[in-house]
Amino acid sequence: MKKTIHKLFWAWQFEEEEKWLNEMAAEGWVLTDVGYCRYEFEPCEKGEYQYKLEYLANRPGDKHSLKYINFIEETGAEYVGNCLKWAYFRKKVAEGEIFDIYSDRNSKIKYFERITGVIGGLAIANLIIGVVNVIIALFDGQFVNMMGILNIVLAAFLYGGYKKINNKCNTIVQEHTLFE
Amino acid sequence: MANNQGALTEAVYYILLSLVKSNHGYGIMQNVQQLSNGRITLAAGTLYGAINTLLDKGWIEALPEIKDSRKKEYVITATGTEVLKTEINRLEELLINGKNILGE
Structure with a gap:
């Protein structure tokens, strides 16, 4: 028996997404495939996976990514699939054990910066495009440029996501000045 | 000898120690956990990044791949051993000063 669930998580909600997948596993549903806002589950032992x-x-099909995924799998985790550049890993865990990919502050900071770099870049790109569109429209005598405004709203939305991860990252950076 | 190389991260220190005898990724993770009595759990992504940096630096090297085995093995180089010895001297200094001053 399979079950498909459609659900939307934004890029900066990856921890919420993990939590939800862990809850599904705790209820006895293991993720078998993933796509855009689409999750496919099959029954499993309750709480078997994290x-x-x-x-x-890199892109999921890239040789660097394949090498990386292979390495992760060698350590006992499984690669479930990907959605864009987001890879989904699961691992069978013993009680009390926590499945993590980054274990020290240094590598966590680098990882968070990889995500904020992309979201921040998208936000800036949208802001620039939006402002340019609005200005060009003004010169054309058009006072409300919907396309431009939409870009600016999107930029603000992305900036919210950027802030969320950046704050998390800053907390770790702060601790990193005291501890490795 | 570079006496002022700075502190190694815990992860790098234990990875280098684990590679005095050749080992593969998962073996390193298990070894580090054992050496630290379960205090340190190296996660795979962190280990992967560290291995690549250590390879670039020439502190470790990859062994030629064995047929039918997908697991790549690594071993410490002479440079890596030197770095490790310098670090052990540095750690000794820290320990001796700490114990002397706290009077233990």
Whole structure:
């Protein structure tokens, strides 16, 4: 028996997404395939799996990514699939054990910066496009440029996501000045 | 000898120690956990990043791949051993000063 669930998580909600997948596993549903806002589950032993999402440094089909995924799998985790550059890993865990991909502050900071770099870049791109569109429209005598405004709203929305991860990252950076 | 190389991260220190005898990724993770009595659990992504940096630096090297085995093995180089020895001297200094001053 399979079950498909459609659900939307934004890129900066990856921890919420992991939590939800862990809850599904706790109820006895293991993720078997993933797509855009689409999750496919099959029955499993309750609480058998823990999930970790990772925003890959390269495209999923790239040889660097394949090498990386292979390495992760050698350590006992399984690669479930990907959605864009987000890879989904699961691992069978013993009680009390926590499945993690990054274990020290240094590598966590680098990883978070990889994500904020992309979201921040998208936000800036949208802001520039939006402002340019609005200005060009003004010169054309058009006072409300919907397309431009939409870009600016999207930029603000992305900036919210950027802030969320950036704050998390800053907390770790702060601790990193005291501890490794 | 570079006496002022700075502190190695815990992860790098234990990875280098684990590679005095050749080992593969998962073996390193298990070894580090054992050496630290379960205090340190190296996660795979962190280990992967560290291995690549250590390879670039020439502190470790990859062994030629064995047929039918997908697991790549690594071993420490002479440079890596030197770095490790310098670090052990540095750690000794820290320990001796700490114990002397706290009077233990």
